[in-house]
Amino acid sequence: MKLNVWKDVEEIREKSPLIHNITNFVVMNNTANALLSLGASPVMAHAIEEVADMASIASALVINIGTLSEHWIEAMKIAIQTAGLRKIPIIIDPVGAGATKYRTDTVKDLFAITNPSVIRGNASEIMALIDTSIQTKGVDSSQSSDSALIAAQTLAKEYKCIVVVSGVTDIITDGEKNIFIENGDLMMPKVTGLGCTATALTGAFCAINHNYFEACANAMAVMGICGQLAVKISKGPASLQMNFLDKLFTLTQNEVESNLKYHE
Amino acid sequence: MKLNVWKDVEEIREKSPLIHNITNFVVMNNTANALLSLGASPVMAHAIEEVADMASIASALVINIGTLSEHWIEAMKIAIQTAGLRKIPIIIDPVGAGATKYRTDTVKDLFAITNPSVIRGNASEIMALIDTSIQTKGVDSSQSSDSALIAAQTLAKEYKCIVVVSGVTDIITDGEKNIFIENGDLMMPKVTGLGCTATALTGAFCAINHNYFEACANAMAVMGICGQLAVKISKGPASLQMNFLDKLFTLTQNEVESNLKYHE
Amino acid sequence: MKLNVWKDVEEIREKSPLIHNITNFVVMNNTANALLSLGASPVMAHAIEEVADMASIASALVINIGTLSEHWIEAMKIAIQTAGLRKIPIIIDPVGAGATKYRTDTVKDLFAITNPSVIRGNASEIMALIDTSIQTKGVDSSQSSDSALIAAQTLAKEYKCIVVVSGVTDIITDGEKNIFIENGDLMMPKVTGLGCTATALTGAFCAINHNYFEACANAMAVMGICGQLAVKISKGPASLQMNFLDKLFTLTQNEVESNLKYHE
Numbered sequence: 001m002k003l004n005v006w007k008d009v010e011e012i013r014e015k016s017p018l019i020h021n022i023t024n025f026v027v028m029n030n031t032a033n034a035l036l037s038l039g040a041s042p043v044m045a046h047a048i049e050e051v052a053d054m055a056s057i058a059s060a061l062v063i064n065i066g067t068l069s070e071h072w073i074e075a076m077k078i079a080i081q082t083a084g085l086r087k088i089p090i091i092i093d094p095v096g097a098g099a100t101k102y103r104t105d106t107v108k109d110l111f112a113i114t115n116p117s118v119i120r121g122n123a124s125e126i127m128a129l130i131d132t133s134i135q136t137k138g139v140d141s142s143q144s145s146d147s148a149l150i151a152a153q154t155l156a157k158e159y160k161c162i163v164v165v166s167g168v169t170d171i172i173t174d175g176e177k178n179i180f181i182e183n184g185d186l187m188m189p190k191v192t193g194l195g196c197t198a199t200a201l202t203g204a205f206c207a208i209n210h211n212y213f214e215a216c217a218n219a220m221a222v223m224g225i226c227g228q229l230a231v232k233i234s235k236g237p238a239s240l241q242m243n244f245l246d247k248l249f250t251l252t253q254n255e256v257e258s259n260l261k262y263h264e
Numbered sequence: 265m266k267l268n269v270w271k272d273v274e275e276i277r278e279k280s281p282l283i284h285n286i287t288n289f290v291v292m293n294n295t296a297n298a299l300l301s302l303g304a305s306p307v308m309a310h311a312i313e314e315v316a317d318m319a320s321i322a323s324a325l326v327i328n329i330g331t332l333s334e335h336w337i338e339a340m341k342i343a344i345q346t347a348g349l350r351k352i353p354i355i356i357d358p359v360g361a362g363a364t365k366y367r368t369d370t371v372k373d374l375f376a377i378t379n380p381s382v383i384r385g386n387a388s389e390i391m392a393l394i395d396t397s398i399q400t401k402g403v404d405s406s407q408s409s410d411s412a413l414i415a416a417q418t419l420a421k422e423y424k425c426i427v428v429v430s431g432v433t434d435i436i437t438d439g440e441k442n443i444f445i446e447n448g449d450l451m452m453p454k455v456t457g458l459g460c461t462a463t464a465l466t467g468a469f470c471a472i473n474h475n476y477f478e479a480c481a482n483a484m485a486v487m488g489i490c491g492q493l494a495v496k497i498s499k500g501p502a503s504l505q506m507n508f509l510d511k512l513f514t515l516t517q518n519e520v521e522s523n524l525k526y527h528e
Numbered sequence: 529m530k531l532n533v534w535k536d537v538e539e540i541r542e543k544s545p546l547i548h549n550i551t552n553f554v555v556m557n558n559t560a561n562a563l564l565s566l567g568a569s570p571v572m573a574h575a576i577e578e579v580a581d582m583a584s585i586a587s588a589l590v591i592n593i594g595t596l597s598e599h600w601i602e603a604m605k606i607a608i609q610t611a612g613l614r615k616i617p618i619i620i621d622p623v624g625a626g627a628t629k630y631r632t633d634t635v636k637d638l639f640a641i642t643n644p645s646v647i648r649g650n651a652s653e654i655m656a657l658i659d660t661s662i663q664t665k666g667v668d669s670s671q672s673s674d675s676a677l678i679a680a681q682t683l684a685k686e687y688k689c690i691v692v693v694s695g696v697t698d699i700i701t702d703g704e705k706n707i708f709i710e711n712g713d714l715m716m717p718k719v720t721g722l723g724c725t726a727t728a729l730t731g732a733f734c735a736i737n738h739n740y741f742e743a744c745a746n747a748m749a750v751m752g753i754c755g756q757l758a759v760k761i762s763k764g765p766a767s768l769q770m771n772f773l774d775k776l777f778t779l780t781q782n783e784v785e786s787n788l789k790y791h792e
Contacts, residue, residue: 018402026556026572028290028331032456037501042456043360043402044290047333050366054402057363067556069575069599071333096571099585102578138546138571138582190777192560192570236774237565246500249454282666292554292595296720301765306720307624307666308554311597314630321627321663335597510764513718 001179001264005218006253008209013039017207020058020083021200022046022076024066024095027193030241031064034197037248038222040204051075055082059207062200065106066095066139066193073106077113084114089206089215092116093199098128098136111159117212119155120164120199123148130154140189145169149178162212164202166195170220172213179217182261183224190237194244198223217262225259226251265443265528269482270517272473277303281471284322284347285464286310286340288330288359291457294505295328298461301512302486304468315339319346323471326464329370330359330403330457337370341377348378353470353479356380357463362392362400375423381476383419384428384463387412394418404453409433413442426476428466430459434484436477443481446525447488454501458508462487481526489523490515529707529792533746534781536737541567545735548586548611549728550574550604552594552623555721558769559592562725565776566750568732579603583610587735590728593634594623594667594721601634605641612642617734617743620644621727626656626664639687645740647683648692648727651676658682668717673697677706690740692730694723698748700741707745710789711752718765722772726751745790753787754779 018041023031028044035042045054048071055061061083063076083090094107107129110116119126122141128134130151136142145167152163156175165171170181188194201223205215230243282305287295292308299306309318312335319325325347327340347354358371371393374380383390386405392398394415400406409431416427420439429435434445452458465487469479494507546569551559556572563570573582576599583589589611591604611618622635635657638644647654650669656662658679664670673695680691684703693699698709716722729751733743758771 018404020402024572025289025553026560029293029456029557032290033501033505036454036456041402041404043363044288044331045360045364046331047366049334050332050364053364053366057399057402067572067574068578070577096573099571100573100578100581102575102581135585138548138569138585140569190564192557192564234774235771236777237561238770238773238777241561242502242506242770243499245502246498249500249502282668284666289553293557293720296554297765297769300718300720305666305668307627308552308595309624309628310595311630313598314596314628317628317630318666321666506766506770507763509766510762513764513766 003217003221003262005221005256005260008205008215008218009222009251011208012204015208016041017059017204018043018057019060019062019203019207020045020054021062022079023062023064023196026066027196030193031196031200033245034248035200035204037245038201038204046072046075048075048078051079052082055079058088060089060091060203062091062203063110064093064095064196064199065103066196068103068106076110080110080113089117089212091118091120091199091203091206093196094119094121094125094129096136096139097125098134099138104128115159116161117206118162118164118202118216120202122195123165123167126155126163126165127151145171162216164216164220166198172216172220174213178264180263181217181220181224183221183228183259185228185231187231187237187240188227191241221260225256229255267481267485267526269485269520269524272469272479272482273486273515275472276468279472280305281323281468282307282321283324283326283467283471284309284318285326286343287326287328287460290330291460294457295460295464297509298512299464299468301509302465302468310336310339312339312342315343316346319343322352324353324355324467326355326467327374328357328359328460328463329367330460332367332370340374344374344377353381353476355382355384355463355467355470357460358383358385358389358393360400360403361389362398363402368392379423380425381470382426382428382466382480384466386459387429387431390419390427390429391415409435426480428480428484430462436480436484438477442528444527445481445484445488447485447492447523449492449495451495451501451504452491455505485524489520493519531745531749531790533749533784533788536733536743536746537750537779539736540732543736544569545587545732546571546585547588547590547731547735548573548582549590550607551590551592551724554594555724558721559724559728561773562776563728563732565773566729566732574600574603576603576606579607580610583607586616588617588619588731590619590731591638592621592623592724592727593631594724596631596634604638608638608641617645617731617740619646619648619727619731619734621724622647622649622653622657624664624667625653626662627666632656643687644689645734646690646692646730646744648730650723651693651695654683654691654693655679673699690744692744692748694726700744700748702741706792708791709745709748709752711749711756711787713756713759715759715765715768716755719769749788753784757783
């Protein structure tokens with residue numbers, strides 16, 4: 001299988017799809033900026049009174065449970081229902097699943113409304129959704145992505161969706177076929193919320209490419225390539241965050257094609 | 265009419281007015297930093313139990329509906345009442361008006377408490393407050409600022425306030441006289457929340473210059489000048505955000521006067 | 529007394545303690561990034577349904593009242609109870625105490641559950657907790673740290689805890705002995721939430737050094753040293769924020785030891 005990452009990037013820049021995010025307080029600013037830098041149009045809205053309206057004009061819905069509370073869960077459920085009826089892609093980031101029962105249970109409640117299109121998490125989070133004995137260290141993974149492959153495949157089959165596990169090697173699976181992205185840099189987990197950014201960008205790729213397996217692979221490739229190019233000119237995690245966003249904005253076809261590294 | 269932008273900047277730096285913000289989760293950090301870099305003192309407070317007390321010690325109240333919910337609206341109303349009684353400037357940013365009925369209705373409810381001093385939005389948002397058929401694309405404008413002049417004038421007359429429409433050309437109107445600021449750069453809308461920053465800075469200018477028409481023009485001039493100077497040394501939207509804030513902090517009289525571009 | 533700052537930094541980098549933060553919307557991103565750059569593992573969680581679980585797996589609890597509301601206070605109380613039973617360090621940042629009665633009262637309610645391990649604030653905030661006639665200017669101090677020494681000592685004795693007052697000279701006191709840190713730079717208060725960052729880092733130091741007096745002094749020394757080194761390569765507050773975080777990540781023993789400046 002050959003990835004055509006650049007085609008999707010160009011289409012996002014041209015169409016600027018509206019991405020409705022219900023996400024956490026920690027990353028809202030960076031998530032919005034990442035979507036803008038990629039070429040999409042982000043909106044953050046979580047009020048029960050408006051999430052159905054907002055999901056009705058969006059091209060993708062991104063749900064991230066990073067800083068959860070009761071009213072927000074209610075809003076997430078309403079938005080998922082609307083998105084499900086409109087058949088726009090629904091991307092769910094189970095931040096901190098496995099750290100508290102509340103998070104793990106909430107994710108399962110969200111899945112019960114309608115199958116998500118994509119679940120993207122770190123290894124601990126994905127494994128915790130299959131095996132409740134896995135303990136996530138807050139929002140950081142205690143597991144390697146290698147050990148998460150079987151959990152990811154199981155989850156993908158259960159919900160008939162794509163599962164993305166980010167790590168040193170990113171895994172994208174639909175339960176049958178897999179793709180592994182080898183881009184990125186070890187400094188990336190030192191920036192808070194780059195995983196959440198990956199989830200949001202995945203929303204933009206799924207908004208314009210309805211082959212969600214490909215869209216997810218392309219999104220993770222862009223994350224990894226921008227990350228590794230940004231690290232080269234960064235002195236630490238904070239300049240990495242800045243250079244990453246700048247690179248998303250200036251990314252060229254040549255940069256994508258000369259750095260892309262993946263296998264099946 | 266001759267703008268005296270620098271006089272206001274100097275006065276803000278000297279007096280460091282306290283600006284009470286009830287704003288959205290996406291931009292709180294950058295808004296606070298922009299006010300600090302300009303020389304003002306920001307405070308964010310939204311609890312129903314304390315907004316009246318906070319508005320009682322502030323020199324301006326900035327209300328931004330970017331990420332709305334029920335309790336926040338209640339707090340906004342209390343703060344507006346207090347600010348109205350104290351006759352401190354009230355600046356309202358109708359983020360996403362026209363995207364959902366909830367947002368448009370909320371803005372009108374806020375206006376009903378007491379006339380705002382200033383309304384600042386993008387073209388879609390301002391037009392949606394006059395013409396409910398206008399659909400805002402999330403929080404991004406679907407209209408050019410040129411087409412918003414009549415809507416802005418109508419709104420200014422209706423609420424006896426200043427209306428500011430930011431865009432390639434910024435419009436400032438009191439319904440009768442207009443001023444148009446030609447500073448800024450096309451990369452600015454690629455940074456999330458620079459519009460919200462403009463609203464917050466407007467609060468600081470109105471806090472020290474009670475001619476709100478002038479204060480708004482001066483605020484938008486500073487936004488545009490800092491933005492265009494920052495773009496020159498930026499590689500993309502994230503370095504623009506950083507350089508913009510640094511430039512606000514280091515801005516000189518000469519930079520203002522040699523770059524200012526406006527007409528009536 | 530001789531500070532051994534570097535030993536603590538190394539231990540944080542090695543053990544990566546999980547720090548549970550219930551903090552304000554303005555600083556969440558920077559706080560999480562500062563903890564990551566230092567080598568700790570941050571988690572933000574505020575839901576009443578999960579704070580006890582999260583505090584149960586954390587090595588320190590950091591409570592910051594910067595943007596307060598009713599449900600958050602309830603969650604803070606539950607988390608403090610759990611942390612108190614587990615005897616992990618509890619660090620409280622009384623942001624804006626003295627600005628509104630609501631904030632001052634809330635802090636006292638939190639103290640009533642169990643004595644905090646550390647209280648860290650600016651001079652106004654610390655003085656307002658002793659003398660209700662002190663008026664804080666929003667979240668900025670209206671007092672110099674010199675004038676706060678007696679208030680800090682009184683507070684430390686009352687709650688049998690360490691009190692840290694940040695300012696040009698940082699004060700650390702247990703009510704009897706004091707240490708004064710002379711690092712830092714005057715530009716630091718122009719970055720929103722660097723005080724909150726100091727509080728969060730204090731949580732990481734207390735997580736690995738159970739002599740909280742020393743841990744607090746070491747945390748403030750790292751803040752000040754990283755701040756003054758970052759200022760040297762910064763053009764304003766926004767590049768200072770970035771360079772500060774990068775420096776936390778790259779800080780060396782030599783940088784600490786050649787810059788550390790304190791007295792008793």
